[in-house]
Amino acid sequence: MAVKRRRVPVVLWRLFHNRARTLLNTILSLIPLKTSANCRCRGRRCFGCVGENEAMSFLLREDDPDDYKKLLNRCFVVVSDQAPPLRSYDTHCRWPHLELVRRTIEMTINEQCRSSNILSFGYDKTSRFSNTVExxxxxxWSxxxxxxxxxxxxxxxxxxxxFLRLPRNKYHQVAGVPISDLCIKSHLRISATTYKSSLPHPGNY
Structure with missing residues (x-):
């Protein structure tokens, strides 16, 4: 399935250059290539072993909802410099989606002493909810x-x-080091009307 090449937003290009990719291209670049013979799907063929040529059609299909197609092609992602390589991979879904997001955020909160991830900003531990969770x-995403x-x-x-796409070419950051911090380090000005981060609100931490 042919996918139109998306232009990287200016601020992301200035900060990250070619590291800023669409969600679709990021996912395709992360999957370790392997054959169905040594895949955990045991020869049934899954996204992890269909091969580079078929991976695109496995992930994005003609009859997929428009919102899903927009997510893959208009959301931009940057893999962290400190990110470990994705060595072990399988396509199983062991947790309900909501629980998976909540647990990931809670893991991130416990690791905040080592890193700052906007994913956890505004998360209320009592209700286990935030705008980002929604x-x-x-x-x-499901x-x-x-x-x-x-x-x-x-x-x-x-x-x-x-970075999720908003109307009028604006973006909303939902994960990663706050882009405002990176802009300060890079002496790069950023317009508050162009990029919007998840801001913390009173909650139980």
Whole structure:
């Protein structure tokens, strides 16, 4: 299935250059290549072993909902410099989507002494809810989870910066080091009307 090449937003290009990719291209670049013979699907053929040529059609199909297609092609992702390689991968979904996102955020909170991930900003431990939880458990993200599995979904949430497309070419960051911090380090000005981060609100931490 042919996918139109998306232009990287200016601020992301200035900060990350070619490391900023669409969600679709990021996922395709992360999957370790292997054959069905040594895959955990035991020869049934899954996203992890269909091969580079078929992986695109496995992930994105003609009859997929428009919102899902937009998520894959208009959401931009940057893999962290400190991210470990994805060595072990399978497509199983062991947790309900909502629980997976909550557990990943809670793991991130426990690791905040080592890193700052906007994924956990505004998360209320009592209600186990935040605006980010709502965004990352939409039907489109749920469909993506069924295609890529738990392992890769957790990797994306913990090890990448994710920028969701908003109207008028604006973006909302839901994971990764806050882009405002990176802009300060790079002496790069950023317009608050162009990029919007998840801001913390009073909650139980």
């Amino acid at each position: 965004l990352l458990t939409s039907p489109s 469909l993506l989870l069924t295609r890529i599995g738990d392992v890769l979904m957790v990797y994306l949430l913990k090890s990448t910066s994710i």
